[in-house]
Amino acid sequence: MTKYNFCAGPAMLPPAVMQKAQQEFLDWQGLGVSVMEMSHRSKEFIAMTERCEASLRRLMNISEEFAVLFMHGGGRGQFSAVPLNLHLDDKTAVYCENGVWSKSATAEAHKFTQATAIDIRNDTAGEFSIKPVTDWPLPSDASYIHYCPNETVDGLEIFDVPRHPTAPIIADMSSTILSREIDVNQFDLIYAGAQKNIGPSGLAIVIVRKTLLERQGLPKPGILDYALEAKQGSMFNTPPTFAWYLAAEVFDWLEKNGGVKAMEQQNIAKAELLYNFIDNSDFYVNKVAKYCRSRMNVPFWLNDESLNSKFVAQSNEAGLLALEGHRIVGGMRASIYNAMPLEGVQALVDFMAAFAKENS
The missing domain is CATH 3.90.1150.10 (Aspartate Aminotransferase, domain 1)
Known part of the structure; x- marks a missing residue:
């Protein structure tokens, strides 16, 4: 019997990727060890990470105006990292809420910075819906605008991108990244937990406009510091190596298909x-x-x-x-x-x- 896994996350991975990982599990690239057992600073592993980033850049047409980071903590880790990195003392962070995960991001932001929540749901009797992005009541002044284009619990997806004259647009794309074409240049920071369309849980992808790395933000742990991680090539400390390897294999599978x-x-x-x-x-x-x-x-x-x-x-x-x-x-x-x-x-x-x- 063929079995199909409809789990919301951790979700199924491409069988071809899993089969290759199985074949290479004990002996990666003929080195006699698993990719999990070798130094993340070895030339072989570094070469894999470079191929991985280049593949993602091609898939999403990411320009050199953006840094691409491979970080710890999944999506929830970024709930904390975003306010810690992008906080401005004189401006509020704006969180557009359309479901469980966007509300969770707001709750985490409240621990670190002033955050204003905006309800963008437009539910009527018996039907869930979202207000058009042009009707979102975004304030004229904000440190950043955060939203979640796809809410997994209620099954809501936002296909348009909000715009703001001054505030950076931040998107939690954990459950929609790589599922459809987007213009990365419409965003200033995209993050995604890996466990839906990229690989196993624990890894997070962050695509951040390099000018945002100049913000001082708040005191923060090194593993959540975007500027530090960019400077260190996402290797301030030992990264989730096996998850990174599998992400590279998924990106390769996507390109081949x-x-x-x-x-x-x-x-x-x-x-x-x-x-x-x-x-x-x-x-x-x-x-x-x-x-x-x-x-x-x-x-x-x-x-x-x-x-x-x-x-x-x-x-x-x-x-x-x-x-x-x-x-x-x-x-x-x-x-x-x-x-x-x-x-x-x-x-x-x-x-x-x-x-x-x-x-x-």
Whole structure:
């Protein structure tokens, strides 16, 4: 039986990457040791990190105006790093809240700096939605504007980019990075936990405009200091070496499979297949307005929620894993990141159709 992992994160990795990692696990590049066992300052490892960064720059068309950092702590680590690095004494940080993770970022920022929260949700009865970015009430003066383009819990995605005349735009792209083409130049700092579209948990990617590295910010640990990490090549201390290696392999896999443009087309096809099935069913429902539906995280609910446990049990038996929804919103959730093939979504749709027929 082919099994498909719909976990929201840590999420599935491309099978080809996992197979290569398995082959190289005990003997990387013929050196007789695992990549986990060797010095992060060896010439072989340094060469791998340079290839990794160059690959990501090509995939996202990142110019030399930006530094690319590979840091500890995942996305939550950046919840702290952003205010510590970008704080300005005379200006407030602005956090645009559209769900659990953006609210978590605000709560962390409050520990270090003055932060103003702005609600950008536009929910109506029975439907989740986001206000258009042009309607966000952004103050005229801010140290930075922070938002989360994709909220995994409610399945909300923001496809437009907010603009501000003076404040840097900061985006938590943990669950959407590399899933669709973006113009990096519209942002000043992008960060992403690796465990959805990049690799295993623990690693964070930070793409930061070099002019922001000049900000003094607040006193901070060295491993969260953007300027220090940029100066040290992301090696102020021992980095998460195996996660970095796997990220490099994922980037290589992406390039060999058509890059972000090809991934976006595949992700559109996967999302349309699943959403169209749900919309044409009287057994399931999605509560997100169509214009802001996430392509990465598709929550859905059974109209008869007494069948939830049966659905989860039988989907697991069918090899469709981790479909139970987040505890906050309930229901089900299918996370269909880059590594999820179209065949996996088709298998899910086929199961959902059969389950509905058997339980109607």
